[in-house]
Amino acid sequence: MVEWLLGTMSADEEQDIAAYMSRLATASPRHAVHLPAADVLWVKAQLLARWEAERRVQAPLDAIEPFQIGAGLVAAGILLFWSLPALLRVI
């Protein structure tokens, strides 16, 4: 049913579209194509892969950094609270 509904294009029309697409495929754009050489891209890809691997290793460390800072601040607060009487006596 769907095939029948969609099959409304004649063979001529189909040919026209194929011919147009073929013209389009062979039409060369005036824009310059800026693609690097394969060896340059190879080096770039290797670097990107290395950075990605480093980022993956670094990610858990980055994730726990706020907790480290938080724990440090809490410890400093407790230490200050604990030693406050002694400090006040000295002052």
Added chain:
Amino acid sequence: MARLDEPAFAACYQRNSRALWSYLYRVTGKAADADDLVQEAFCRLLQADIGGLAEEEQRRYVFRIGTNLLADRWRRATQEASWLDRLRGTIDVHVQPDYDDSVSREFAALKPRERALLWLAYVEGESHEDIANALGLSRGSIKVLLSRARGRLRDLLVAKGLTARA
């Protein structure tokens, strides 16, 4: 399967980079975008285990990566659009293509997905199944969408008097 080594990568790049550039240029309408996307696609290709694939399968694979990158770019552009645009429904992330030849004028009037469908079907000669894989759609919807895209292009060609019927 293993990753491509340098000579295999160079050969794959020589075979497919220009064709992929043409596809991406025709779909995005921007030469600079096509330059970026081709590089990104081949960088990603190197992360995939495709060393054992035949040349034709490698070509399809890199076209699929290119199509995914296009989809990601559009998705990001849609997400970055302001909430007001979304509310008004005036969001249009697809910028007008800047093709520089007269042949492309009708093609520019199509939506990017229609351009992708027609290019993959007619220029790359891919099957419905391969197009469905590349675009992440079902095989059934490819038939419908491709038929609609053909119909739209036919209407544009008829309107411009570029068909035998006109």
